[in-house]
Amino acid sequence: MANGTEREAGGTDVDVVVVGAGFAGMYLLHRLRQLGMSTRVLEAGDDVGGTWYWNRYPGARCDIETLDYSYSFDPELEREWQWSEKFAPQPEILRYAQHVADKYHLRRDITFGTRVEGARWDDQASRWHVRTRPVSGGAGEEIVARHVVMATGCLSVPKEIDVPGADRFRGEVYLTGRWPHEPVDFTGKRVAVIGTGSSAIQSIPVIAEDAAQVTVFQRTPNFSIPANNGPVPERKRALIEADRAAYRESARWSGSGVPYERSMVSALSVPDEERLATYEMAWERGGISEFLGTYSDHLTNPAANELLADFVRGKIRSIVHDPEVAEALCPTTYPIGTKRLCVDTNYYATYNLPHVRLVDLRKHPITTVTERGVDLVDESLEFDVIVFATGFDAMTGAVVGVDITGRDGLTLREAWQHGPMTYLGLMVESFPNLFLVTGPGSPSVLSNMIVSIEQHVDWIVDCFVHLRDEGSETIEPTHTAVEAWVKHTNEFADLTLMPRANSWYMGANVPGKPRVFLPYPGGVDGYRRACNEVVERGYLGFVRRGPAGERCNDGIIRRLAPDVGVMLHMMSELGLPALETLSPPEVRAFTEAMAAQRPPGPDVGEIVDGRYPGAAGELDYRLYRPASPGPHPVIVYFHGGGWVFGSATSDDPLCRDLCVRTGAIVMSMDYRHAPEAPFPAAADDAVAALRWVADHAGELGGTDGEAVAVAGWSAGGNLAAVAAQVARDAGGPAVSAQLLLTPVTDGAVTHASHEENADGYVLTAALMRWFWDHYAPPEQRSDPLASPLRAERLDGLPPAVVVTCEFDPLRDEGDAYAAALERAGVTVHHLRVPGHVHSSLTAVDALPTGAPFRAEMADALRSFMGAAVTA
Numbered sequence: 017m018a019n020g021t022e023r024e025a026g027g028t029d030v031d032v033v034v035v036g037a038g039f040a041g042m043y044l045l046h047r048l049r050q051l052g053m054s055t056r057v058l059e060a061g062d063d064v065g066g067t068w069y070w071n072r073y074p075g076a077r078c079d080i081e082t083l084d085y086s087y088s089f090d091p092e093l094e095r096e097w098q099w100s101e102k103f104a105p106q107p108e109i110l111r112y113a114q115h116v117a118d119k120y121h122l123r124r125d126i127t128f129g130t131r132v133e134g135a136r137w138d139d140q141a142s143r144w145h146v147r148t149r150p151v152s153g154g155a156g157e158e159i160v161a162r163h164v165v166m167a168t169g170c171l172s173v174p175k176e177i178d179v180p181g182a183d184r185f186r187g188e189v190y191l192t193g194r195w196p197h198e199p200v201d202f203t204g205k206r207v208a209v210i211g212t213g214s215s216a217i218q219s220i221p222v223i224a225e226d227a228a229q230v231t232v233f234q235r236t237p238n239f240s241i242p243a244n245n246g247p248v249p250e251r252k253r254a255l256i257e258a259d260r261a262a263y264r265e266s267a268r269w270s271g272s273g274v275p276y277e278r279s280m281v282s283a284l285s286v287p288d289e290e291r292l293a294t295y296e297m298a299w300e301r302g303g304i305s306e307f308l309g310t311y312s313d314h315l316t317n318p319a320a321n322e323l324l325a326d327f328v329r330g331k332i333r334s335i336v337h338d339p340e341v342a343e344a345l346c347p348t349t350y351p352i353g354t355k356r357l358c359v360d361t362n363y364y365a366t367y368n369l370p371h372v373r374l375v376d377l378r379k380h381p382i383t384t385v386t387e388r389g390v391d392l393v394d395e396s397l398e399f400d401v402i403v404f405a406t407g408f409d410a411m412t413g414a415v416v417g418v419d420i421t422g423r424d425g426l427t428l429r430e431a432w433q434h435g436p437m438t439y440l441g442l443m444v445e446s447f448p449n450l451f452l453v454t455g456p457g458s459p460s461v462l463s464n465m466i467v468s469i470e471q472h473v474d475w476i477v478d479c480f481v482h483l484r485d486e487g488s489e490t491i492e493p494t495h496t497a498v499e500a501w502v503k504h505t506n507e508f509a510d511l512t513l514m515p516r517a518n519s520w521y522m523g524a525n526v527p528g529k530p531r532v533f534l535p536y537p538g539g540v541d542g543y544r545r546a547c548n549e550v551v552e553r554g555y556l557g558f559v560r561r562g563p564a565g566e567r568c569n570d571g572i573i574r575r576l577a578p579d580v581g582v583m584l585h586m587m588s589e590l591g592l593p594a595l596e597t598l599s600p601p602e603v604r605a606f607t608e609a610m611a612a613q614r615p616p617g618p619d620v621g622e623i624v625d626g627r628y629p630g631a632a633g634e635l636d637y638r639l640y641r642p643a644s645p646g647p648h649p650v651i652v653y654f655h656g657g658g659w660v661f662g663s664a665t666s667d668d669p670l671c672r673d674l675c676v677r678t679g680a681i682v683m684s685m686d687y688r689h690a691p692e693a694p695f696p697a698a699a700d701d702a703v704a705a706l707r708w709v710a711d712h713a714g715e716l717g718g719t720d721g722e723a724v725a726v727a728g729w730s731a732g733g734n735l736a737a738v739a740a741q742v743a744r745d746a747g748g749p750a751v752s753a754q755l756l757l758t759p760v761t762d763g764a765v766t767h768a769s770h771e772e773n774a775d776g777y778v779l780t781a782a783l784m785r786w787f788w789d790h791y792a793p794p795e796q797r798s799d800p801l802a803s804p805l806r807a808e809r810l811d812g813l814p815p816a817v818v819v820t821c822e823f824d825p826l827r828d829e830g831d832a833y834a835a836a837l838e839r840a841g842v843t844v845h846h847l848r849v850p851g852h853v854h855s856s857l858t859a860v861d862a863l864p865t866g867a868p869f870r871a872e873m874a875d876a877l878r879s880f881m882g883a884a885v886t887a
C-alpha cells in the first residue's frame with residue numbers, strides 16, 4: 017500500500033482499482049485518498065455522475081427527496097450546496113456530482129471513456145489483473161491491483177431491447193438509460209414510448225408537451241404516486257439545518273435511508289374513514305417509503321396491501337377521464353410496492369390529452385417493429401421516434417458484464433449462474449479482495465441509495481485499514497457465511513409480498529435471468545447492524561490471509577429467523593423491564609397487558625369457559641371446539657408462565673391454532689400458581705385436570721372411551737410430562753399422546769443452553785432461576801414431579817412430540833428428555849426448531865416462520881392420537 021503519497025492517474029500497479037465513477041466510485045476515491053491508498057478509477061462514461069450522467073431523458077429526476085438523496089460525509093459540502101427543488105431534476109443532480117468531483121479534485125484519478133473488460137485473480141501474488149479497453153476503441157491497459165471494487169451501479173446496464181424487429185426502424189431511436197447529451201426535439205413528431213416503468217412515467221408527460229402524438233405501449237401498468245414537486249420544503253430544510261448530524265444519523269438508522277416515523281399499526285385494524293384520511297394525506301405529501309409505510313403491514317399482508325392498491329386505483333380512475341384507459345392503467349396483477357413505486361408529475365392526467373394514446377399490449381401485442389413504426393396484431397402504427405424505456409439488467413448486469421475470474425479459475429458468471437451468492441452484498445467466496453458496492457444481498461435499491469453507498473464505502477475502507485493494521489493481504493468470505501446470508505435474505509423476502517411480482521428486484525424482467533430476490537429486504541438499519549456486528553465479532557464469516565498466516569473466523573451472522581430477529585430488536589427498543597426484577601403480581605399484570613396486544617389466532621367452532629375441581633378447589637378451564645361435527649379427540653393443555661403467571665386463557669392463540677390444526681377439542685386447564693401455591697400444587701392440579709377431563713370426555717364432546725392427549729408449553733410442558741408419568745404409574749387415565757413444547761424438564765438448570773442462550777432471547781436464564789425460586793426449593797427440584805427428566809423410569813409413556821428451539825435456555829433439557837424417552841422405548845417425534853426462541857411457536861400470526869413448525873407439531877400429535885384410536 018502506498019503510504020500517504022498519491023500516485024499519478026495512469027499507474028498500472030495500484031492498491032485499488034475502482035470500477036465506476038458514479039456516487040459510489042466518487043466517494044470511495046475520496047476516502048481511499050484520505051487513507052493514502054493508490055487508486056485508479058475506471059469509468060466508461062466521459063464524466064462523473066453514473067446514473068445521472070447516462071439518464072438524461074426529459075423529466076428525469078430523483079424519486080427520493082433530494083435533501084435526503086445527498087452525500088452526508090462532509091458537512092461543509094452539505095452547507096454549500098442548495099437544492100432548488102424537492103425532487104431535483106437530472107441536470108442539477110449531475111451538476112452536484114460534478115461539483116463534488118471539482119471540490120475534491122477527483123477527476124485526476126479517474127480514467128474516463130474506459131471500460132473494464134475483465135479481471136483475473138493471481139493467487140500466487142495475491143493481486144488482481146484488470147483489463148481495460150477505451151470505449152472509443154484501441155488498446156487498453158492491464159492494471160495490477162491488490163483490491164478491486166465494483167462500484168458499477170445497480171441500474172447502469174440497460175436491458176437488451178427484446179422487442180421483435182427493433183433494429184428495423186428507420187426513424188429516431190432513443191433508450192432512456194443511454195440518452196444523448198444534446199437535447200432531443202420532439203416538436204411536431206409522432207412518438208412511441210415502449211415501457212411504463214419509472215423512466216417512462218417521468219418522460220411521457222414531458223414528451224407530450226411538444227410532440228404531435230404520443231403513443232404509449234404498456235405491457236404491465238405500474239403504481240405511481242404524485243411527486244407534488246416544488247421548491248424544497250422550508251420545514252424540511254429547517255429541520256435538517258437545525259441539527260444536520262442528528263438528521264443524517266437518523267437516516268443511517270432508518271429502514272429505508274429516509275427518516276420517518278414507522279407505523280406499528282395494521283391497515284386492517286383502523287376504521288375505513290380513518291385509513292382513507294391517512295392515505296389521502298400520504299398521497300398529498302408524497303414519498304415512496306412514507307406512502308407504503310402508512311401502515312405496518314402493506315408489504316406483508318395481502319389484505320392490507322389490497323387496501324392501499326385499491327386506493328391508488330381509485331385515484332387513477334378519478335384522474336383519467338376515459339374509463340377504459342383508466343382500467344388499463346390500473347395494476348391488478350401484483351401487490352403494490354412489490355415493484356418500485358413510481359413518482360410522477362401529471363402522468364395519469366397526460367392520458368386525458370387528445371394526442372396521447374395508450375396501447376394495452378396485453379390486448380394488442382406487438383408483432384414486430386417495422387421500418388416506419390410498430391405492427392400490433394390488429395393495427396399498423398407509424399412513428400417518427402421510438403423511445404425504449406425498457407429498463408435495466410439490474411443489480412447483477414454490470415458486475416457479470418465484466419469477465420471476472422477468481423481463485424482456481426472460477427468465473428463470477430459460473431459462481432452466480434443460479435443467482436448471485438454474496439456475503440452481505442459486499443464480497444463473494446473464491447474472489448478474494450473483490451468488493452461490491454450496493455451489491456445483491458444488500459438493501460441498495462430498496463433504500464435511499466446515497467445512504468447505502470456511504471455505508472458500504474465506509475465499511476470497505478475500514479476493512480482495508482483493518483487488513484493493513486493486522487498485516488493481512490487478502491480477505492474473502494467463507495462458504496458457510498455466504499450460504500447463510502443468502503438463505504437469510506431469501507427467508508426475509510419470503511416474509512414479504514415482494515417475491516409475488518415479476519419485477520426487476522426478482523430478475524424477472526430479463527429473459528433467462530435466475531428468479532431470485534436480489535436486494536436485502538431487512539432494512540437499512542437491520543443491515544447496518546449486521547455489518548457492524550460482523551466487524552465487532554472479528555470479521556465473522558471471513559478468512560484473512562497474509563505473511564503471518566491464515567485467520568479464519570468462520571460463522572454465521574444472522575442465525576435467528578428474520579421475523580424473530582425483528583421481534584427481538586423491537587422488544588429491546590421498547591426497553592421492557594426484566595421480569596425477574598418485578599414482583600409476581602407485577603409480572604402477572606405486565607404479561608396480561610402484553611397478551612392483549614397479540615393477534616388473536618384463528619377462529620374455532622366454539623369456545624366455552626367452565627370450572628373443574630382442581631386438587632384443592634375449583635379452577636378455570638377454557639374449551640376450544642373445532643368447527644367440524646364431533647365427537648372429537650381431546651387434548652388436555654397446560655399454559656406456560658413459569659408456574660407463576662398465566663391462566664386458562666393466557667395461551668389463547670396457540671390453543672386456537674392447535675384446535676384448528678389437530679381437529680381436536682383443546683381443554684386449557686388452569687392450575688394454582690407459585691409462590692402462593694408452591695410445588696407440588698401445580699403438578700397436583702395438572703393430574704386432577706387430566707383425570708377430570710378423561711372422566712368427562714364424552715360430555716365435553718370427546719369420543720367416548722377414547723384416551724385423551726396431554727400438551728403444554730414451557731412450565732405447562734413440564735406439567736403435561738408429569739401428568740403423563742403419574743397417569744402411567746397410577747394405571748390411568750389412559751393418555752394417547754403428549755405434546756411438550758419447549759418444556760421445563762430439569763430443575764438442575766445445568767444444561768449448556770442455559771449459558772449459551774442466557775440472555776437476549778425472551779426467556780432468560782435469570783428469569784428461569786426466578787421461576788424455580790418461586791416454585792420449588794432446591795431440595796425438591798429433583799423430585800420427578802418437578803423434574804420429569806429425573807424420573808426413575810420413562811418406559812411405558814405415551815408417544816411424545818417434543819419441540820425444542822435453538823435459542824432457548826431450555827433447549828438442552830428438552831433435547832435430553834426427548835433422547836431419554838427414546839432410550840426408554842417411547843415413540844418420539846423430536847422437532848428441533850432452528851432460528852427460534854422459547855416463545856416463538858406460541859406467537860401465532862405474529863411470527864410467520866414459526867407456522868410450518870406448528871403445523872409439523874400438530875400433524876405429529878394428530879397422528880399419535882389417531883394411532884392410539886386405531887390401536
Ligand code: FAD
Nearest residue numbers: 036038039040060066067078079080131132168169172465
Ligand atoms: P451508477 O451511478 O450506476 O454508476 C456506475 C458507473 O459505473 C456508471 O457510470 C457506469 O458507466 C460505470 N460502469 C459500469 N460498468 C463499468 C465497466 N465495466 N467499466 C467502466 N465503467 C463501468 N436511487 C435513489 O436512491 N433515489 C433516486 O431518486 C434514484 N433515481 C434514479 C433514477 C434513475 C433514472 C435511475 C436509473 C436510477 C435511480 N436511482 C435512484 C438509483 C441510482 O442508480 C443510485 O441512486 C445511484 O446513482 C447509484 O450510484 P452508483 O455510483 O452506485 O452507480
Ligand code: NAP
Nearest residue numbers: 077078079178179211212213214215235236356405406407
Ligand atoms: P422498469 O421499471 O424495468 O420498466 C421497464 C418497462 O419497460 C416496464 O413497463 C416493462 O414492462 C417494459 N418493457 C420491458 N421490455 C419490454 C418489451 N419487450 N415489450 C414491452 N414492454 C417492455 O425500468 P425503468 O423505468 O428504467 O426503471 C428502473 C428503475 O430505475 C426504477 O424502478 C427505479 O428504481 C429507477 N428509476 C428511478 C426513477 C426516479 O423516479 N427517480 C426514474 C427512472 C428509473 P413489464 O413491467 O411488463 O416488464
